[in-house]
Amino acid sequence: xxxxxxxxxxxxxxxxxxxxxxxxxxxxxxxxxxxxxxxxxxxxxxxxxxxxxxxxxxxxxxxxxxxxxxxxxxxxxxxxxxxxxxxxxxxxxxxxxxxxxxxxxxxxxxxxxxxxxxxxxxxxxxxxxxxxxxxxxxxxxxxxxxxxxxxxxxxxxxxxxxxxxxxxxxxxxxxxxxxxxxxxxxxxxxxxxxxxxxxxxxxxxxxxxxxxxxxxxxxxxxxxxx
Amino acid sequence: xxxxxxxxxxxxxxxxxxxxxxxxxxxxxxxxxxxxxxxxxxxxxxxxxxxxxxxxxxxxxxxxxxxxxxxxxxxxxxxxxxxxxxxxxxxxxxxxxxxxxxxxxxxxxxxxxxxxxxxxxxxxxxxxxxxxxxxxxxxxxxxxxxxxxxxxxxxxxxxxxxxxxxxxxxxxxxxxxxxxxxxxxxxxxxxxxxxxxxxxxxxxxxxxxxxxxxxxxxxxxxxxxxxxxxxxxxxxxxxxxxxxxxxxxxxxxxxxxxxxxxxxxxxxxxxxxxxxxxxxxxx
Numbered sequence: 001x002x003x004x005x006x007x008x009x010x011x012x013x014x015x016x017x018x019x020x021x022x023x024x025x026x027x028x029x030x031x032x033x034x035x036x037x038x039x040x041x042x043x044x045x046x047x048x049x050x051x052x053x054x055x056x057x058x059x060x061x062x063x064x065x066x067x068x069x070x071x072x073x074x075x076x077x078x079x080x081x082x083x084x085x086x087x088x089x090x091x092x093x094x095x096x097x098x099x100x101x102x103x104x105x106x107x108x109x110x111x112x113x114x115x116x117x118x119x120x121x122x123x124x125x126x127x128x129x130x131x132x133x134x135x136x137x138x139x140x141x142x143x144x145x146x147x148x149x150x151x152x153x154x155x156x157x158x159x160x161x162x163x164x165x166x167x168x169x170x171x172x173x174x175x176x177x178x179x180x181x182x183x184x185x186x187x188x189x190x191x192x193x194x195x196x197x198x199x200x201x202x203x204x205x206x207x208x209x210x211x212x213x214x215x216x217x218x219x220x221x222x223x224x225x226x
Numbered sequence: 227x228x229x230x231x232x233x234x235x236x237x238x239x240x241x242x243x244x245x246x247x248x249x250x251x252x253x254x255x256x257x258x259x260x261x262x263x264x265x266x267x268x269x270x271x272x273x274x275x276x277x278x279x280x281x282x283x284x285x286x287x288x289x290x291x292x293x294x295x296x297x298x299x300x301x302x303x304x305x306x307x308x309x310x311x312x313x314x315x316x317x318x319x320x321x322x323x324x325x326x327x328x329x330x331x332x333x334x335x336x337x338x339x340x341x342x343x344x345x346x347x348x349x350x351x352x353x354x355x356x357x358x359x360x361x362x363x364x365x366x367x368x369x370x371x372x373x374x375x376x377x378x379x380x381x382x383x384x385x386x387x388x389x390x391x392x393x394x395x396x397x398x399x400x401x402x403x404x405x406x407x408x409x410x411x412x413x414x415x416x417x418x419x420x421x422x423x424x425x426x427x428x429x430x431x432x433x434x435x436x437x438x439x440x441x442x443x444x445x446x447x448x449x450x451x452x453x454x455x456x457x458x459x460x461x462x463x464x465x466x467x468x469x470x471x472x473x474x475x476x477x478x479x480x481x482x483x484x485x486x487x488x489x490x491x492x493x494x495x496x497x498x499x500x501x502x503x504x505x506x507x508x509x
Contacts, residue, residue: 054294057293062290065290067277067280067282070282071280073280074280083285083286083289086289086293087292087293087296091297094297096456096457099457101495112274112277117478159275163278179276181241181243182242182273182276186243187245188243188245189245191243206238206241207230207233207234207237210269210272214268
């Protein structure tokens, strides 16, 4: 059973704003050139969706589809299913744009949450955990390659590196528990069975892992404040 | 509860890794403890960022064209009962007939009694709708299919056909759940039944005696998967408060509750009380 929750504002994701100056090193590909002022905000594009403007969906797809697809693929480990989930997520946004409440956080956070829930549901339904994404990288590209907002692209790239560093510093058992929960959609009981660890140990690993992650992200400048 | 247990509960809840009893405990904690709610909010921030660590892969470029083509082709909302009622009745009657056959087979699994009750209810409602239609239509209109067809454009016909097929599909699903709505303090005599197909993620609601709404207001269907209620569309009942509603909501998980509430024209973005009818779907 997938558990998802009413969400409060996702301040860090919400804090990404076009035009925000973000320091980005050269390890990530360049964002597209062009003035940041020319890029429509997520809010403007969502208004376009409400007016049934397909070009708004087109731009949102270009902005977030790679990340949505990547999250989905990480969970379902099947390219076709991941594309199905991606399509469903964007069509859901198109059909019911009012489902996204801007007061509760940034669109990216909402998309990730919906993608994760849908992908976990799909994964459980189809029981394809044994499939691997290895060898399926002909389309491997950067997420920001088609992003029309350079500031957003740079901010996302920086945030990705920061989160990657924080996760990499977690003790292996804590990281495993968190990843099995987040990407595998497993309950703590299922994680205990999978890792052959006592349930209490799994609970402790999740608790400490989340605490450490929060502390490390704070140390790296991501403190969750708006 | 020790501080560690509290932290474990909130961390597990934010990650979506709790079992059902713990989920309920966490939700109770968050509802009753503002500090816990703030802590959960902060944990959600962290959880959101975990997704950013995924290795980036790009979908097949053809997917973009498929998504946009589907968006152009798809009508966003389904509002009932805008379809010609004769078509709805034909479709519903066909569904009921098929249900009867399905019940026979289902009886082999010992469920015939419950499905008989469902069929009887639906049949009675269809008969009542047919009588109402006969009374409402001018003489000769009901028997003149050409005249009826001339009143519809081709798009409406296609839409109605799709809706009839969807209703039939829902009622044909042998695993569909059905039951009666529970009344609330705001029901004022309203009642109804539902059939929900988990496989199709669609449902059919047959509602009666809904309270009359102020001009311009509508009823809105809400589906709750245990997280946030999601709109299943709006509808305007007949003057007698009757409606048959097909719902195909965009819910991530299987809903556990269906609610009917009044809303302003166009529907609300969040479920607003009072709830007129409510039904629980056992998982």
